[in-house]
Amino acid sequence: MEHQPPPFFRTGPSPLARLLIFSTLALALIVADARLKYLDTLRQVASVIIYPLQRIAGAPASIAQRASEFFTSSSALRTENARLAQETLNSAAQLQQLAALATENEHLRKLVDTRARVPARTSLAEILYAARDPFSRKIVIDQGSQNDVLPGQPVIDGAGVVGQVTRVYPWLSEVTLITDKGHLVPVLNPRNGLRAVLAGTGNDGALELKFVPLNAEFENGDQLVTSGIDGVYPAGLPVAQVVNVERNAAFLFARIVCKPLAGVNNHKQVLVVHADQTLPERPAEQEEKRAPVAKKGRRGGGGG
Amino acid sequence: MEILARHEILLPVRPAFIVFTLVTAVLLNMLLGWAAWLRPDFVALVVLYWCIQQPRRVGFTAAFSLGLLMDVAEGTLFGQHALAYSILAFAGIALHRRVRQFSLTEQVVHVIPLLIANDLIVVGIRLLAGADFPGYRYFVGSLLAGALWPVVSVLLKLPQRPRADPDHV
Numbered sequence: 007m008e009h010q011p012p013p014f015f016r017t018g019p020s021p022l023a024r025l026l027i028f029s030t031l032a033l034a035l036i037v038a039d040a041r042l043k044y045l046d047t048l049r050q051v052a053s054v055i056i057y058p059l060q061r062i063a064g065a066p067a068s069i070a071q072r073a074s075e076f077f078t079s080s081s082a083l084r085t086e087n088a089r090l091a092q093e094t095l096n097s098a099a100q101l102q103q104l105a106a107l108a109t110e111n112e113h114l115r116k117l118v119d120t121r122a123r124v125p126a127r128t129s130l131a132e133i134l135y136a137a138r139d140p141f142s143r144k145i146v147i148d149q150g151s152q153n154d155v156l157p158g159q160p161v162i163d164g165a166g167v168v169g170q171v172t173r174v175y176p177w178l179s180e181v182t183l184i185t186d187k188g189h190l191v192p193v194l195n196p197r198n199g200l201r202a203v204l205a206g207t208g209n210d211g212a213l214e215l216k217f218v219p220l221n222a223e224f225e226n227g228d229q230l231v232t233s234g235i236d237g238v239y240p241a242g243l244p245v246a247q248v249v250n251v252e253r254n255a256a257f258l259f260a261r262i263v264c265k266p267l268a269g270v271n272n273h274k275q276v277l278v279v280h281a282d283q284t285l286p287e288r289p290a291e292q293e294e295k296r297a298p299v300a301k302k303g304r305r306g307g308g309g310g
Numbered sequence: 311m312e313i314l315a316r317h318e319i320l321l322p323v324r325p326a327f328i329v330f331t332l333v334t335a336v337l338l339n340m341l342l343g344w345a346a347w348l349r350p351d352f353v354a355l356v357v358l359y360w361c362i363q364q365p366r367r368v369g370f371t372a373a374f375s376l377g378l379l380m381d382v383a384e385g386t387l388f389g390q391h392a393l394a395y396s397i398l399a400f401a402g403i404a405l406h407r408r409v410r411q412f413s414l415t416e417q418v419v420h421v422i423p424l425l426i427a428n429d430l431i432v433v434g435i436r437l438l439a440g441a442d443f444p445g446y447r448y449f450v451g452s453l454l455a456g457a458l459w460p461v462v463s464v465l466l467k468l469p470q471r472p473r474a475d476p477d478h479v
Contacts, residue, residue, distance in 0.1 A: 017366070021403045028370045028396040032377070035389030040439050045388045052382040059333065060383065063340035135340045137384040138349055140444040141436050144385050173385060180385045187442065208442065 053175040060146060060178060064134030071274055126240050128277040129153060131161070134178070143186040143206065145169070149278055150177040158238055160279045166244040166267035167191065167232060168276050181276075184245065184266055185210055193245055194233035198223055201233050204246060204264065213246050215262035220253050224262050240281045320470040323364055327469055331356050332376060340383055350455035353380055354428050355462055357395055358421065361402025362409050363466075373399035387439055394431040398424060414460040422456035 019027070038044045131147040149155045151174045161168045161181050169183040182189050187208035193215075194201050200222055202215045218224060228248040234241025246264035253260045335352040353376055360368035377392030384391075401424050402409075409420045429452050437443065 021369075021400055024370045025396060025400040028374050029393055032374065032389045032393035032396060035378075035392065036387050036435060036439075039388035049382055049388060052378055056336070056379050056383050059337050060340065062337060066341065137386075138339060138351075139384045139386045140448050141441040142385070146383075146385075 049173075050175060053178065057175075057177055060134055061148070064132065064148065067274060068132070127280040128162075129155075129280065131155075131276055131278050133274055133276060137180075141187075143169075143183040143189075143208070143210070144172075145181050145183065146178055147181055147276060147278070148178060150175050150179050152176055154280060155179050155278055156280075159281060160232075160239045160243070161276050162243055162279060163268045163276050165269060166246070167239065168268045170238065171278065184213065184268075190216075191239060191245055192233045192236045193230040194241075195224060195228050196231055197228055200224070201235070202230075204230060211265060213264040213266055215248075215264060216259070218260045218262055220255065220258075220260050222260060224248055224251055224260070226251060229267075230264065238281075240279060319472070320467065321472055323367070323470055325367065328360060328364070328368060331360075331466055332372065336376065336379060336383070339380065348451060348454065350451045350458060351425070351428070352455070353391075354395060354398055354425055355421075355455045355458065356466075358398055358402045358424060359459075359462055359466055361399045362406040365403045365406045368399075369403060370396055370399050387435065390432055390435045393435065394428045397431060398428045401427070414463055417463070418456050418459050421459045422453060425452040425455050428452070 018024075035045065129149060131149040131153075134146045134148050137144040137146065147161070155171055155174050157171055157174050157179075159171045161171060167184055169181045169186070169189070171179050172182040173180040183206070184191055184204070185206045185208070187206050189206040191204045192201065193204045202218050202222075202224075205214050205216045207214055215224065215230075226248055229244055230246045230248065232239040232241055232243045232245055244267050246266050248262060249265045250263040251260060252262070332353070335356040338352040339349070357368065357373050357376060361373070373395035374392045377390075377395040378388070380386075380391040380395075381388050405420065405424075409417055412420070426449055429449055433443070433448070
């Protein structure tokens with residue numbers, strides 16, 4: 007055994023030993039979070055600690071906005087007022103038609119005995135800051151589980167769908183934008199009723215329609231709305247506009263690039279849609295009946 | 311330039327000031343606008359500064375817990391920043407005697423590789439977890455942080471500088 011003189015200062019374990027301890031702990035946390043999803047309580051605790059800072063982070067932008075509102079010129083206000091009056095007139099005409107259509111629709115729905123559509127409740131939320139993580143597109147808003155926000159609720163702005171609440175803290179929640187890589191929105195082309203899946207690409211301002219056959223009829227300028235078949239997004243919210251359709255016979259699917267309609271980077275406020283997520287029960291019996299059939303099919307495929 | 315002098319006798323640092331700078335760094339990380347790839351990681355920069363200047367006061371515990379807070383604030387994998395900052399703290403503590411021998415501009419050459427290594431750890435973890443490579447411009451933030459090192463060093467050293475004696479001739 008090597009004998010060392012006692013140290014002058016007691017400093018605890020050596021830096022290397024500490025590094026090993028802390029990195030093992032961090033790796034354990036990473037694995038537990040990525041694979042097992044155990045750490046939600048720990049996250050909640052840390053979120054309460056950091057909450058005041060997150061509120062402060064949102065403050066300068068709102069102060070700047072208030073200052074710029076204060077200095078708005080009267081001519082700008084007058085033009086805006088004229089524009090708004092014009093818009094009110096236009097929408098009043100549409101609204102009158104809408105009321106008639108809504109009653110007619112309700113009547114027809116009763117006739118075919120379907121579930122009446124519940125008007126979705128929305129609540130206004132302010133964007134506090136955008137996450138610095140380059141691997142994802144996320145924003146943090148100032149509404150949390152205390153304001154009845156639930157994971158999975160869609161977030162919209164005046165123009166269209168912004169994203170989806172993915173993680174809820176007591177007073178804040180994280181919203182994954184539709185431009186996030188790996189975020190999918192089932193959409194519908196109202197022009198011809200074609201359904202497709204809209205996927206984020208990871209860069210702002212570009213979305214891609216996935217798995218659309220070459221001959222599917224999508225054209226530049228088509229507006230895509232949510233189809234509502236996922237049970238997450240209410241049907242009929244505008245999502246994106248087709249900007250480029252590329253049909254190359256070498257590939258199985260057409261490459262369709264879309265532009266999101268919601269301007270997340272320009273706004274300070276968004277709406278959280280408290281949509282009623284009562285889906286019909288999964289038909290359990292039918293599935294059991296279908297399972298052996300599927301097995302047989304697979305076996306047949308393996309033998310052939 | 312007296313302010314850039316290599317060896318000067320400084321007053322002992324106040325723990326409250328260290329906490330204040332670390333909290334400010336977390337705030338700055340959340341503050342700046344939308345150009346995510348341009349934002350320097352202020353927490354990494356300040357943690358590295360204190361690990362080099364005060365290795366017995368700021369070390370692994372501070373780096374690790376700040377990393378966890380950043381993970382929550384940015385919604386990333388829980389522990390990814392904690393691991394990166396712990397390794398950064400180790401590098402700072404291991405190199406603190408060497409780095410302090412150099413002038414501020416020469417220290418930048420030491421700091422930039424450490425910050426880029428910090429980024430590489432984060433990228434490595436995310437690639438293992440299944441993300442795509444975000445492109446080389448991701449590292450621009452670290453170069454900027456390195457360029458900010460002299461400014462940060464001078465600013466953080468200000469409260470420790472002894473006040474000039476008015477009676478001194």
